[in-house]
Amino acid sequence: MGEAARNTALEAWMNQHGYSSNSLAEAVNLAVERLTGRTGGLDGSSIRDWKAGRVRWPKAATRKALEDVSGLPAAALGFVPRGRTHSTPTSPQEDSDTMKRRSVIGGIAAAATVAAAAPHTVAPRRIGxxxxxxxxxxxxxxxxxxxxxxxxxxxxxxxxxxxxxxxxxxxxxxxxxxxxxxxxxxxxxxxxxxxxxxxxxxxxxxxxxxxxxxxxxxxxxxDQAIKFRIWSHAGTMYRHMGRPADALAANDVARSLHITRRDPMFASLGLARHGAIQGVAQDCVGTRRAFDQAQEAMLRADPNACRPVWMLAFYDQAELHSLALSAYLALGDYQTAEFHAHRCLSALRPHMARSRAIATTRLAHAQLAQGEADTATATAMKVAGDAATQHARVSRMLQEFGAALRATASGSPIVQTWTEHAAAWRTTA
Incomplete structure (x- = not known):
C-alpha cells in the first residue's frame, strides 16, 4: 500500500487559526464532551495522524466535534468519506507535459475559487x-x-x-x-x-x-466589562513586572469605570487587585484596607447577576484569597499569607488547575520563610509536573523556592529530596 497523502487542508487551517496538535485535540475533546457528555480521547498524536493522512475520516462524534470547533464541514478540512474512490498516486515517471497540464488545471481551479468568493459575484452575507x-x-x-x-x-x-x-x-x-x-x-x-x-x-x-x-x-x-478586563490585566502585568506605580494607574482606570458602581463584583475584583499591588508597593495599611473593602463588596454582589463568562469562570472567594496570598507574601507577612493560601486551596473549583499550582507554590514559599523546610518541601512537591515544567510563572517560583531551600537548609536531607523530585519533573516533561 502506498504512503498516505498528507492532509494539507487541515494543516493550513490549523496554522491559520493558531492551533498546535495538542491544542486542537483539547478543543475537539471539549466539543465531544458537549455533544456526548463524555470527554473525547484525542491527544496530539491523534491530530498528527489526521495531518499525516493516516486517518482519512474520523468517527462520527469526533467529526461533528471538529466541525463545531472549526465551523467547516470535514470535507473542507481535507477529510475523505470512507468508500470514496481515490485517484491513483502520481507515478515518479509521469511525463512533464502531464504534470504541467495538472498544474494549469489546478491554477484555473484556484482562480475560480477566488472569483467565486469575490465581492462583485456573491450576494452580501448578513452577519447576525x-x-x-x-x-x-x-x-x-x-x-x-x-x-x-x-x-x-x-x-x-x-x-x-x-x-x-x-x-x-x-x-x-x-x-x-x-x-x-x-x-x-x-x-x-x-x-x-x-x-x-x-x-x-x-x-x-x-x-x-x-x-x-x-x-x-x-x-x-x-463594552464596559471588556474594558475593565483589559485595564485590570494591565495592572496585573505591571505588578508582575515590579512596577507598582504603573500597576496602580492602570488598575485605577478599571476601577473608575461605571460598571464597578453598577455591579459590586467588579468593584470587588478591582479592589482585590488593588490590594495585591499595594503589597508589592509595601503598603501594609493600604493592603489590608483594600482586601477588607473587596470582601465587603463581594458580599454585597448579587450572586445571580448576569456577568461575562470570564468573570464567572474565575472570580470568587478563592481568587480573592489568592490575591491576598500574593500581597501578604510580598509584604513578608508569611503567617497571614499562609492563612490565605489554605483558604484559597480549600475553595478552588476543580477546573482551576493553573490557580491551584500557583497557590500551592506560594504556600510553600510562605512555609519555608517561617522555617518549616520539611513542610514547605512536601507542599511544593504537590505541584503537578506539567505546571512545574510548562507554566513560566510556576516554574520560576519553584526555581526560587529551590534556591531559598538550599540557602536556608544547606546540608539537610530535604534538599536532596527536593533536588531529586525537581529532576524527575524535568525528565518526565
Missing part, C-alpha cells in the same frame, strides 16, 4: 447574532484552556487568531450596529485573553502589543 454566539462559544473554550494550563504560547496565538476572525466578520457582510458592537467586543475579548496568556507566560513585550490592540477594540465596542 448567531455569528456572535459562535465566537462566544470559542471564547468560553479559550477561558477553559487558560484555567487548565495558562501561559502557553499556543493559547496566546489561538486567541489572537480568533480576534482576527472576529474582525474579518466586520467586512464579510452587512450587520446591525448592535452586531458590529458585539463583534468588536468579541475581538477585544480574544485579544485580552492573548494578552493574559502572554502575561502568564512572562512574555511582557508580547502582552503590551496585545494590550494596545485590545484597548482600541474595546473602545470601538463600548
Amino acid at each position: 447574532m448567531r455569528d456572535v454566539d459562535r465566537l462566544q462559544q470559542r471564547f468560553a473554550e479559550i477561558i477553559a484552556r487558560d484555567h487548565r494550563h495558562g501561559g502557553q504560547r499556543g493559547l496566546e496565538q489561538q486567541a489572537a487568531a480568533l480576534a482576527e476572525e472576529a474582525l474579518n466578520l466586520q467586512n464579510a457582510g452587512s450587520a446591525t450596529q448592535r452586531v458590529r458592537g458585539n463583534l468588536y467586543a468579541a475581538a477585544a475579548a480574544f485579544r485580552s485573553s492573548a494578552m493574559w496568556a502572554a502575561i502568564d507566560g512572562r512574555r511582557y513585550d508580547d502582552a503590551k502589543a496585545h494590550m494596545r490592540e485590545a484597548q482600541a477594540l474595546a473602545e470601538m465596542s463600548g
Whole structure:
C-alpha cells in the first residue's frame, strides 16, 4: 500500500487559526464532551495522524466535534468519506507535459475559487447574532484552556487568531450596529485573553502589543466589562513586572469605570487587585484596607447577576484569597499569607488547575520563610509536573523556592529530596 497523502487542508487551517496538535485535540475533546457528555480521547498524536493522512475520516462524534470547533464541514478540512474512490498516486515517471497540464488545471481551479468568493459575484452575507454566539462559544473554550494550563504560547496565538476572525466578520457582510458592537467586543475579548496568556507566560513585550490592540477594540465596542478586563490585566502585568506605580494607574482606570458602581463584583475584583499591588508597593495599611473593602463588596454582589463568562469562570472567594496570598507574601507577612493560601486551596473549583499550582507554590514559599523546610518541601512537591515544567510563572517560583531551600537548609536531607523530585519533573516533561 502506498504512503498516505498528507492532509494539507487541515494543516493550513490549523496554522491559520493558531492551533498546535495538542491544542486542537483539547478543543475537539471539549466539543465531544458537549455533544456526548463524555470527554473525547484525542491527544496530539491523534491530530498528527489526521495531518499525516493516516486517518482519512474520523468517527462520527469526533467529526461533528471538529466541525463545531472549526465551523467547516470535514470535507473542507481535507477529510475523505470512507468508500470514496481515490485517484491513483502520481507515478515518479509521469511525463512533464502531464504534470504541467495538472498544474494549469489546478491554477484555473484556484482562480475560480477566488472569483467565486469575490465581492462583485456573491450576494452580501448578513452577519447576525448567531455569528456572535459562535465566537462566544470559542471564547468560553479559550477561558477553559487558560484555567487548565495558562501561559502557553499556543493559547496566546489561538486567541489572537480568533480576534482576527472576529474582525474579518466586520467586512464579510452587512450587520446591525448592535452586531458590529458585539463583534468588536468579541475581538477585544480574544485579544485580552492573548494578552493574559502572554502575561502568564512572562512574555511582557508580547502582552503590551496585545494590550494596545485590545484597548482600541474595546473602545470601538463600548463594552464596559471588556474594558475593565483589559485595564485590570494591565495592572496585573505591571505588578508582575515590579512596577507598582504603573500597576496602580492602570488598575485605577478599571476601577473608575461605571460598571464597578453598577455591579459590586467588579468593584470587588478591582479592589482585590488593588490590594495585591499595594503589597508589592509595601503598603501594609493600604493592603489590608483594600482586601477588607473587596470582601465587603463581594458580599454585597448579587450572586445571580448576569456577568461575562470570564468573570464567572474565575472570580470568587478563592481568587480573592489568592490575591491576598500574593500581597501578604510580598509584604513578608508569611503567617497571614499562609492563612490565605489554605483558604484559597480549600475553595478552588476543580477546573482551576493553573490557580491551584500557583497557590500551592506560594504556600510553600510562605512555609519555608517561617522555617518549616520539611513542610514547605512536601507542599511544593504537590505541584503537578506539567505546571512545574510548562507554566513560566510556576516554574520560576519553584526555581526560587529551590534556591531559598538550599540557602536556608544547606546540608539537610530535604534538599536532596527536593533536588531529586525537581529532576524527575524535568525528565518526565
